[in-house]
Amino acid sequence: MNDAYDGYGFDWSSIPGALPLLAKGLSITFEVTVTAIVVGIIWGTLLAVARLSKSKLLSTAAAGYVNLFRSVPLVMVILWFYLIVPQLLKSVFGEGIADIRLASALCAFALFEAAYYSEIIRAGIQSVSRGQASAALALGLTPGQTMRLVILPQAFRNMLPLLLTQAIILFQDTSLVYVIGLSDFFGTAYKVGDRDGRLVELLLFAGAVYFVFCFSASQIVRHLQRRFVK
């Protein structure tokens, strides 16, 4: 009888051997998550500032971008990018691009998340009182310096719990890259389970791992929230 047999009819024996593969998948998951957070926040901040700018052209363009990405399912965006970006990347970098699936997933997530981050950051900017901008301008800071040095730091601080919550959702959403066959953590678990005929065990295991990461992260968010919101 199998050592890993636990009496409920599950067979966990294929997991230990698959750990290196699963770890590689997890690193892809983190790569997509971190890239999307970093690029999403930077691009999202620019979008938020553009949307609040006095220029009609800038604010309309930013609003259009945000509304477009917020009105289509993420799965579809991932597929679009898989179909469009490879051609684009090939034409820019030549045929030497290593992993077309990863590249298009990174682009799709970064651009998609930017739309959500920009809404959070816009709310953050609007949560800072107008008097703060007046005070900064009255000291002779330029409008750009006022935004960068006075408004945005406070906006980020006010919105920190929401930014982190969005990051947790993003971490879960990266599992959608299975539609383009990219082996992230979820995709790898699925493939291993399928290969060994142990799909249920692998998916339960994957679910437990997602739960541990997301639950600990959300506990950290709660802790931060208590510290910042007095």
Next chain:
Amino acid sequence: MISIRQVSKSYGSFQVLSDCSTEIKKGEVIVVCGPSGSGKSTLIKCVNGLEPFQSGEIIVDGISVGDPRTKLSTLRARVGMVFQHFELFPHMTIVDNLTLAQVKVLGRSRDEAAEKGLKLLERVGLKAHANKHPGALSGGQQQRVAIARALSMDPIAMLFDEPTSALDPEMINEVLDVMVELANEGMTMMCVTHEMGFARKVAHRVIFMDQGRIVEDAPKDDFFGQPRSERAQQFLSKILHH
């Protein structure tokens, strides 16, 4: 030093300022008063271009505020302003509040700026609080820091927009004391305030505004002795006798 000439401003059909003119000489202390909604805060914010105006002109030290070619940030760096709600930057320490614009706008070194900032904090009696955040200070202390922050830019004039009206009564004097000291040192000051005691003590002239107009612009003694307009008489009797 500050010339306000026929300045008018409206939000849509609502006239906020109509045809306001006055002249402020170097070293003069002007108190601007009037009922709420009379346009006094708007007028003072026009002086450093925080509020745009549609007609007339304001000249500060030879520079036209309304001229689109004027670099407003350069002008504002030379005119200090203190706000009703202090507006210290809550994410920075007190000393960083004082050094930020010195470094970013005037190009002073961090050390030079910090030295200047600490000297000014000492002057307003708050040097011990240099490394705290604004939230740890009382309203009166925050407002004194705000005055020190404005002074750190070596301004040629100071604008005060109701500096004591958000303060608890027992904190008003500590802020007024700093302002009196500043006035006695010869700083050019334009103060929107209802503190008539302050006006009596240090103002050279009092400007009384009502419904966007300068109704009265008189030397202090004339204003308190025999206000010419009925509106100013009513206003004075209301705030002085109760």
